Amino acid sequence: MSKKGMNRREVMGAGAALAALSALPFDAHSAEKLVAATFGGTWSEVHRKFLAPAFKKRTGAALTQAVMLATQQIAKLTAAKGGTPPFDVAILDEGPALNAIKLGLIEEYNPAKSPNFGKLLKPFQDKWGPSVTMQCIGIAYNPNKIKTPPTSWEDLWDPKYKGRVGITSLASTLGMAFLADINRLAGGNESSMDPAFKKLKTLLPNLAAVSANFGAHAGLFAQGEVDIGVQNFNFTQTLKSKGVPVEFVRVSSGTPAWRTSMHVVRNTGVSDLAHTYIDTHLTADLQTALQQEPYNVIPTNGGVPLCCLVKSQIAEKPSDLQKMVFFDWTKINAGRPDWTNAFNRQIRV
C-alpha cells in the first residue's frame, strides 16, 4: 500500500473482500446457536436471568433471546414462510398459538426429546408445545384512592368510579379475555359477543382510558390516569415492584386464565436445541426460581409446590389452577376480526 493511503483499486478490492465476507453464513457454527423469542417485561427478565444460564449449562450452545410480541412473532414467521425462520423458539398465548398452528408455522413437540414434559399437569401438555406458565386476570386498583377492595367486574360499573376506570383494546389476550368473561357473565358464549358489547356500552361513562396495548395499559396505572381497571396478575406485580401503588384482586365470578406455551418453529435447523431450551423451562428447579417474588410466574410443573404470592393470591395447590375459567380460543380467533371492528366502533369518542 502506498504511503498516501489506499488508491482506487485497493479501495475497490477491500470493498469486494468485505462483500464476500458478509455473504458467508452468519455463524460458521450455526448448528450450535439458538434464537428464542421472549415477551417484554418480567418474561425477558426471568428468561435472561434464569433460563439462559440453565440452558447454556445444559448444552453449551450460544443463545440469543429476542423480545417480540406474539403478533410480531407470527408476522415474522409468516413473512419468512418456506425459508429459514428468523428464530427457532416461539412463545405464545393460547389464541396466537392456535393461529400459528393453523398457519403451519410451528412443528409438533416431541416429548421423547423433553424428559420434563411428562411432569407437567395434564392440561399443560399439548402435542404442539408445552405450557410454560399460565396467566390470569382480575382487577388492579390504587389502594391510596380506593379503600374498599373491589370483588367483581360489576365494581368497574360502579357510578362512583365515573371517569376512573381503565380497560385495554382487543390487541392483547388480556383485553380479549376480559371481553370474553363479561360476555360469559352476561349469558353469552364464544360464538357471539353481542351480550358483551351490550354490557360494554354501559361502561363508557366510567372509562378514563382504553389503552392500545398492554404496555400502554401498565402506563395508565403508573401515571395515575386510572384508579381501577382490568389487569393481568403478573403485570400488576411487576408494576408494584416498581413502586406503583397498585393491588391485584381476583374476581368472585371465577378467574379468567390462559396458557402461555413455547413452540419449536417449523424448519428450524436446530430442533433438538429448541426442544432442550423449552424443556429447561419445564424443570422443577427453574419453575421454582421463577415463582419467587418479584417474578411470580405461575408454575405448570405438577411437582412444584405453590408458594409466595401465587399461593396467597391465585391458587392453594397445583390442581386448583385447572379450575379457573378457560375460553375456546379457536372460536375467539374466528370472531376476533369482527369483534375488533365492533370494539373500535363502540369505544370511539
Place this chain on the structure above:
Amino acid sequence: MTNRLALLLPKRGEWQLALPLALFFILFFIAPLLLLVVISFYNDQLMTTAGTGQYISFFSDGLNLTVLWETLLLGVKATALSLFMGYPLAWFAARAKGRTQAFFLFVVVLPILTSVVVRTFAWVVILGRQGLINKTLMALGLASEPVRLLFSELGVVIVLAQVQMPLMVLPLMTTLQRIDPNFADASNALGAGAWRTFFKVTLPLSMPGIIAGCILVYAACVTAFVTHTLIGGVRLLYMPLFIFQQAMDLQNWPFAAAISVVFMISVLLIIALLVMLSRSSRAQIYG
C-alpha cells in the same frame, strides 16, 4: 429545441452519479411499495383469490371513512397550529443576528435531536391527569377536577404541532431570510403600516416557505403513529393505528395493504393540492 433540451438534461455521464441512490430506492422503496399494492388486491387473508374485495369492504363501511376523514382533518388542525406558532418564531429567528440566530436555530432543531418516543412521553407527563398542566390549573383554583388533555383530540393536535415544529420553522426561516428587506422599507415609505406591509408584502413573499413547511408537517402529522397512539389512545382511532391493528393484531395483510394504499393516495392528493397552490402563488408574485 434540441439545444434547450440539452441544457435541461444533466451532462453526459453525470446521471450515473444518481445511480446508487436510484438503485437503493428501487430495491428498498419502489419494490416493497409495489408488493403492498399487489397484496391489497387479494380478496382473502391467505392471499389465494385476487380481486378488489378489500377496497369494496373499506368503502362500504362508514366507520372506515370516518377514520380516514378524521385523520386527514387532524393533519389540517395540527399543521395550522404549527404554522400559527412557527411563523413568528421563524420571523424572529430570520431577523436575529449572529449568536442570537444561532441560539434560535438551536432551539428549533433541539426537538429533532431526541427520539419522537421520548418527546411524546414528555408530553404524556405534561398533559396527564396528574401532569404539569393539571396540577398548575388545580393549584391556581382554575379547575376543580383534572381537565382531560391526554386521550383527547386537542392533546394530539398540541403535541403534533410541537413535535413536528422544526419541519415548519426551518423552510420558513430560509424563505424569510431571502426576502429583501428593501421591499418592507419601500412599503413603509409608501405609507403602509406594519400590518399592511406584513399582509401585502412579507406574507405573499414567504408563501413558498409556508407551503413547503405545511407539506412536510402535514405528511408527518397524519402518519405519526407513536403520537396518535400514546397521546390519543384507541378511543381516537386514526389511520396508522388502524393499519397496524389490521396488519399485526389481526394478520389481515390484504385489508391492511388496501387501507394503506387508500390512505397514501389521499395524503398524496392533499400534498398535490398544496403544490398546486404554491405554483399559483408563485405565478401571482413573479407573474
